Every structure is written in C-alpha cells, then in structure tokens.
Amino acid sequence: MSNRNHNLLRIGITLGDVNGIGPELVIKTFLDGRISNQFIPILYGSSRVLNIYRKVIKINKFHYNVIQSADQAVPGKLNVIECVPDLERVDIGKPSEIGGKAAVQALHKAIEDAQHQKLDGLVTLPVNKAVVQQFEADFTGHTEMLAKAFNVPENLMLMVSEELKVGMVTNHVPVKDISANLTVNRIVTKGMLLHESMIKDFSLQKPMIAVLGLNPHAGDNGLIGTEEQDIITEAVQKLQEAGVNAMGPYPADGYFGSLTYRKFDATLAMYHDQGLIPFKLMSGYTGVNFTAGIPFVRTSPDHGVAYDIAGKGTAHTESVRQAIYLAMDVFRNRSMNAELTENVLPTTEKGTTEK
Template sequence: MEQRHPEKRNDRNTDLTSDQNLKDRPERQESDKAEQDPGERNAIDSNPGERKPAEPNAGERGSRERNRGERQPTERTSGERQSVERASGERNPGERNPGERNPGERNSGNRQGNDRNQRDKDRNEGVADRHEPVDRVAPDRMAGEIAREGRRSADNGSSERQDRSAGERGPADRGTADRGTADRGTADRLVVGITLGDYNGIGPEVILKALQHNRMQRICTPVIYGSMRILNRYRNILNLKDWNLNGIQNISQASHKLTNVITCWNDQNHEIQPGKVTTEAGQAAFACLQRAVEDLKAGKLDALITAPINKQNIQSEEFTFPGHTEYLAHEFGVQDNLMFMVSETLRVGVVTGHIPLGRVRSSVTRERIVEKLNLMYQSLKLDFGIQKPKIALLGLNPHAGEEGLLGQEENEIIKPLIKDLREQGRLVYGPYPADGFFGTRSYRDFDGVLAMYHDQGLIPFKAIAFDEGVNFTAGLPIVRTSPDHGTAYDIAGKNQADETSMIQALYMACDVARRRKEHQDLEANALNPKQVVEK
C-alpha cells in the first residue's frame, strides 16, 4: 500500500475542499476571517520544531482549519477514514464527486443509519430495553401534562429523537437513572380495557392504529378484549406488522411494556368480513364487553374504552339494550346517567338519549332536566376539574319557542327552572335557540351545553369536533369513554379510518381516572373536624 506524506495528504484535502460544496464558500470565508490571529498564523507557518508540546502538528491543524473546525473529538482522522472507506469498498476520498458529502457528514450519516437499524431490530422484538426510559412516566405528573406528552410522542420526529437519545445511553446509565421511576410507575400505572366492538367495522383498525408501536405505554397499560386471531388478520391487511401484540389469558398476566390481548371467545371458526353485518360479529362484540365488565367489577381495570358496536346484531337474550351506555348503567346499578360528548372546545350533554323522536316531548320534564343538569355539573367539577361550571340550556322548540308562538315548553318548564337554579347560585343560562347558538359559536362561552334531545346536541357536535370528539358516560361509578363515531362499514378494512377519536378517548379515560383517584386520596386524607384541636 502506498504511503502518503502528511504534507501531500493535506494538499489533497485542500484541493478537494476547494472543489466541493461551493455554496458553503461564504461561510468558509467568514470562518477564515475569524481565524486571522497573528499568533495562529505564525504557529501554522513555523516549523514543527518550534511548536509548543501541547499544540497539534501543522498538518493536523491545517486539515482541521480547512475543514472549518467541524470535526468532533469522536471523529476519525483522515487516515483512519481512508482505511475504513477502502475496507468497506467505498471510493477513495480523492475520487469523490464535487456534490458528495464531506467525511464528517458521511460519518454522521453512518451513525444515524446504525441507530435506525437498531431501532428496527428493537421493534421486531416487541419492546426493547432501549425504549424503557421513554415509555416510563412519573406517577405524580398531572393528567394534562401526561396527555400532552403522549400527543407529542405520537409525532414521528419526536419519536425518532427520543429513540436515538435512549440508544446513546449505556445500559448501566439506564438502569441507574430509571430504576426508581420504573418501580413507582408500575405501581401507579393505570390499566385500561379496550373492547373490540364489531370486528367487521372499523373498531379493530382504529384500535391497532392508536396503539401501534406500544406508544400508549407512556401513560397506561392497555388490554384489548377481543381476539388475537382477528387482530392479526387486520394487522396483515393494514400492514401494521412492525410491532407485536402480547396474548394473555387473564388480566393478571398483562405486561406493562406491551399491548395485551385477551381472546374472549372461541375464534377458530370466525372469519372477518369487513363491511358485512353478521350475527357472529355481534355475538363476539358482546362477549368482549361482558368479559371487560367482569374485570371492571373486580377492580382490575381503571377505565374502559369501547369500540363501536352494531346496535342491531348485538341484540340477544342477554343484551336487550339500545347501546353501551344503557348496558353499563344496568350492570353497575345506576338509575340515571348522562351521554356527554366532549372535545377540546365543546362539551354537550343530552336530556333524552336513544329514544324515538316521537317520545321526546313527553320525556322533557322539569325533573329530568334537573337530573341531567346535576350529572353534568358534578362531572364538570369531579372529572374535568372545573370548580364553578357555567352551563347553557338549549330550547326544545325551533327558535326556543319564539315566546310561546312555536311551543310552550320553554315558558312553562325551562325558563322557570333556570330562574330557580340561578337563585341557588348555579351558573345556568338559556334557553337558547340551537341553530343560532352553534352558528355564532356561543358554546365557547360555556363549560357545558345541555341539549334537549339526541340529534339537537350530536349533529352540531360532530359537525364541529368529529375527528377528535369523545363519548363520555357521566354518572357511572367507573370511567367509560368511546370514540364518537360508529362502525363505518363502508370504509372497514380499507385502511381509511382515522384513529384520532380513539386516541382522544384513551387520553380522556386516563385523565378522568387520575382525577378521580386524586379526589379519592384527598377525601381519604381529609381532616375529620372532630380531630381538629384548637390551640
């Protein structure tokens, strides 16, 4: 192998540097001006014998200055780079094209490539130790901060930076820095159940997209009540194969690092038919819901997120309810509850839910409105942390009755009720005409809006916040949320479903569950007046 003299190597680098990256020349000139210190020039021009012992030799200094001081302490020298490049089959530095990156940039690219290869390997293994520091979260972090960090982590660029940072830390450093957080995080970690819903709808798709790459493990331990076989079929259809599901038989086997799946029925003879309404899919949806409710009653789950069901094919001798809400109220012995549609900018509850329109008028009574108002008021305080909620009531009739011209319900029921509540100190206002109220965005001035019937509240809500909206059931002793959409058979299995509402349902379930736990802790530790001793 030909031995090159250091001075010749520097001449080669000088020629190469002058030929490549011409667009960087202004920056290089600025750098050269900054280096015009007479002492430095003398040191470069002097002969090696006159140099101070601590200074680098002239060849090394010249090479570094011509490369604009970009070399880092961990970077290879020119000779080392040439050896590595020749061993790996790359071109000799002297044969680089003018547009090619300089050696420092190429080394940086190689390091990034190694990081990407390592991350891909980790994902194929399900979960890796290198991701543990990123997935853990301190238990005392406020619920809102947890949700915001989870949203930021969903961003691809953020995830890559976090993965790279974790990869650069040594195993010993990870164990020392995170051991305390891991112990506390596992003990305090929320366990949330997610029911599969109708597997021929978009439920499996939005669940898999929301949980892919185990990104929800930052804030909770997810357990899907469904079928490993069905979910794997959808993973193949949707090309979501770069992460693993953890099949378990019961919730006590759940891993805090993985997305867990409990198969709730004998799924060997079940084949998915996206977009089709089948009896088998309805029976499977009920089996998943039933199994999750059992674990809720046993205190093994902190919250429940339900994927969409078909209200017709789920009907059976055991399930004779209009939907999830009524079934859960029955199972937990609750006489009344509130369908509460929630987004970042709008919260809408309804006085009458899943009943025919012909029965709405007879169901809108003073007593029923008071019940729903109280449920909304308590939920805004307990579940959403609003100490003095401000609530708007909508009228039943068009234009809120037009002073009795279009109906008397506003004058006879709603207005007198609002007057009484205001005298009690409640911030309740109305009745407002629904069309003008939403058209002028007056909902922004209130913490909650109570509509008189289902479509009066849900049509504007979904028009305003369909993608990020969440269906929250207020008044239950357990936390239950769901996305605000249905089965969407027309796009099932086509990789077109948007998972945003499912993600928001997960975040909200965790937020509400944490607030309720904090409230319980405060009540348990509250001072008993009898124990207070006056000094």
C-alpha cells in the same frame, strides 16, 4: 384501582364489532409503541381478528401479548385477552351474527373485570346494536349496560372535545317522542349530573352551564311551542336554586352560530342531534363520548362501526386516542378530587375549623 407495581393505569379496550373498523383502529393506534408506555392497555377481543385485519390492511409487523386475565397484563405492549375462542370467520364490512356474538362476549368480560376493580377505565369501540340484540335482547347501548352493571339509575351521555362539552337530556329517542320525554325533573337530574361531572371529572370549581331550548327560537315566547315556558325555564330555575350556575333556555342555532357556547364550560342539549351535529362539526375526528354519573370511567370514540370503510386502511385513530387519554385524565381527576374531599377538615357550627 391503579397498577401499584408500575404506577400505570390499566385501561381496557373492547374490540367492538369485528366486522367494522374497530380492529383496524386498534392496530393503527398501537403501531406506535410509545402509547403503550403511557398506560397498560388490555384489549378484550380476539388475536385472530387482529391477525386477519393486519394482513388485509397490509401491516407487516404488529406485536401484542396474549394473556389469560387482566392481572397478567404488562406495560409496553398491547395485552390481548381472548374473549372469542370459537370465532369461525370475519365478514369485513358486513353485519353478521358472529360479529354481534363476539362484541357481547368481549363486553361482558370487560365489565366483569371492571366490577372486580381490575381496570381503571374502559374504552368501548363501536358495535352494531341490531346484531348485538340477537344475543343480548335488552341491549340498548354500552352506557345502559354499564349503568345496570354498576346499579346506577341515572347517567349522562356527555360528548367531550377541547372545543366543546355537550350533555344530552334525551339520548336515543325518536324525534316524535322527544317532547313527551322532557320533564322538569328529568332536565334537573341531567343538569345536576353535568354540573357534578364538571367538578369531579374535569376539576372545574364553579362550572357555567348553558341549557338549550327545544323549539326553534326557544319557542319564541310560546309562538312556536311551549316546552320552554312550561318545562325548561322551571328546570333552569331549580338548577339555580340547587347552586348550579345554569342559564337558558337558549335557541340552539343562535347559541352555536354566535359562538355563545365559548362563554360556558358545558352545554345541556335537549336531544341527540341538537347536541351531536354541532359537536361533530366542531370536533372532527377528536370527539369522545363519555358516560358521566357512573362510578367507573368509560369513554368511547364518537363514531360508529363504519362498515363502508372497514378493512380499507382509511379509518382515523384520533378519536380512539382521545378516548384513551380522556379515560386516564378522568380517573386521575376523580382520584385527586376524592382525596382532596377526604382531607377537608370538618367545621364547627360557628364555621371555624376544628383542630
């Protein structure tokens, strides 16, 4: 749902952990007023927190518009919805119960507005899962919370930059449990989500997808593990049978080291660090975490709360900016591709177009 009056997208932003770098990122991002003219930004958080950080990082002038609901948001300014009216204090650079509670309150309000189509996309700033779980016991991440809210059984964690797009078969799984979590069906499901996202969200007609192995040298024909022979190869074959341009499994080190990834539109990694380490090395501060497979557009910067630099004025805003731009791009791509699909004329049994 876009803003019909202004023809600008409404992008929600959750403040994240109020003790981390989230507030600083918001202030520094929207100091340049030109960004607020490209869309309607709606921050779910606390104006008091913004004022505290503004003084700490020595920003004299920072303007925003306090509103009661997303319907009141206007272009040209950062719009702030007060989600934490009872905030007692901010412990900059330290995890705290208050930080967890504030993050949960902002996230719930943003998701509620997303469900009621008051937002076109959502950018979630980083939280500390441990402190959030003190108030939301079953919280395992933004992705899982959004998937539950939109009743989606499967989704894909997809890291996006200009250089690389990497999806993960397993996300936050201990290394010792990765192999047990790999099945043919799971790899096929994630591969299909990656394929569909490339078409629907990135407007690639026939995306080429590389599938990585799990073991060193992709198992070396069973000498260093059999997951490639027993599971991954079969999954690649099933993806191919389903019409996906998938190839692999590739040894991860050689795949990235020899720049083979440049021949593909996207990469499917077996586990978190296998995909995230090369991604972050190549992407620097420009990487974005995108949740593929849910009906609502959600992105996030590819870093954490960074307590160690909170309040020091040194946090980089590029990943936040890229997360905002990607959310807008994906929303527009989905809208355009949905419209194109709706306008396709049906065909007869002989393959001729009906008139």
